[in-house]
Amino acid sequence: MLAAALALAACGSDADTAERAPEAAASAEAAAPIEVAGPERHIFAFGDSLFAGYGIGLENSYPADLERALRERGINARVTNAAVSGETSAAGAKRLAFALDNQPVKPDLVLLELGGNDMLRGLSPAETRANFESMLAELKQRNIPVVLMGMRSPPNYGPEYQQAFDALYPELAKQYGATLIPFWLEMIYQDPSLFQDDRIHPTNEGIDKLVAATVEEVEAAIPPAD
Numbered sequence: 001m002l003a004a005a006l007a008l009a010a011c012g013s014d015a016d017t018a019e020r021a022p023e024a025a026a027s028a029e030a031a032a033p034i035e036v037a038g039p040e041r042h043i044f045a046f047g048d049s050l051f052a053g054y055g056i057g058l059e060n061s062y063p064a065d066l067e068r069a070l071r072e073r074g075i076n077a078r079v080t081n082a083a084v085s086g087e088t089s090a091a092g093a094k095r096l097a098f099a100l101d102n103q104p105v106k107p108d109l110v111l112l113e114l115g116g117n118d119m120l121r122g123l124s125p126a127e128t129r130a131n132f133e134s135m136l137a138e139l140k141q142r143n144i145p146v147v148l149m150g151m152r153s154p155p156n157y158g159p160e161y162q163q164a165f166d167a168l169y170p171e172l173a174k175q176y177g178a179t180l181i182p183f184w185l186e187m188i189y190q191d192p193s194l195f196q197d198d199r200i201h202p203t204n205e206g207i208d209k210l211v212a213a214t215v216e217e218v219e220a221a222i223p224p225a226d
Contacts (some may be wrong), residue, residue: 034071039225043067043079043218044104046096047113047149050185051083054201063111065207069215075222080107088117089131096135100142109222110139111185113149115168119157125164132168135139136176146178151185179221187213 033158045051045063053061063081070077082099084091092114100107112135117166118128149171153162173180187201187209188194194206 024150034068036071036074036076038074038076039110040076040078041070041152041225042107042108043070043111043222044076044100044103044144045079045083045111045113046092046099047083047086047111048087048117049083049201050116051111051113051119052079052085053081053083054085055198056195056201056204056207060204060207062202062207062210064217065211066215069211070219073215073219075219077222083113086117087114088121089114089128089135090123090124093131093134096138100138100144106142107144109147109218111138111147111149111168111218112146112178113137115165116152119151119153119165124159125168128165129168129172132172136172136178138203140176145221145223147218148173148178148180149184150180150182152183153158180215181214181217184210188192 016060041065043063045066051062052058053064058064058081061081061083063079063083067077067079070079080103084095087095112132114135115128115132118131134150136146148169153165155162157165169182170180174176183189188202188206191206192199194203194209195201196203
């Protein structure tokens with residue numbers, strides 16, 4: 001049941017987003033960043049509630065924790081959290097260009113984390129693929145490298161759906177030259193203690209473990225400074 005719930009990634013409904021907006025705003029003030037020398041490296045985190053800090057606050061979200069981890073490694077990273085709880089790949093495809101256009105500087109790297117809500121809503125893998133193709137083509141046109149945060153379908157969706165959905169991420173990463181993290185919840189999904197009561201969204205400790213498991217891949221994907 002846990003594996004299925006996590007693979008579904010019911011990444012926050014639209015109602016949840018509205019209910020938690022004041023809470024998220026109140027928790028957005030993060031601790032003072034670690035001082036690091038060198039050029040700033042701007043990372044744009046684009047996803048759903050798994051990035052948005054659902055239940056734990058923006059200051060404890062994966063993007064915020066990742067920024068701290070990168071700075072501890074001597075990288076002058078600034079991670080912008082542009083996640084929206086409840087977002088599907090279709091909504092992300094419609095929002096991406098506008099979100100990028102409103103950044104003060106062009107991102108050096110984009111972390112693309114979507115797809116869980118597509119499964120939750122029963123959208124076809126073909127539709128999800130088309131939406132990802134739209135986003136990845138947009139990023140390629142802007143010459144922005146991508147880390148694709150892969151998801152996994154639960155077996156109860158049937159073998160055909162599972163095979164089609166699970167193939168999306170590696171095939172698209174290869175097609176568009178993105179860095180792939182095949183299933184980015186891999187490190188924690190078998191440990192219920194690392195999830196909140198909904199058994200979907202990680203706890204603070206769960207986020208810490210996810211960052212520790214992926215920070216090297218993210219770091220390696222950051223292009224050299226000009």
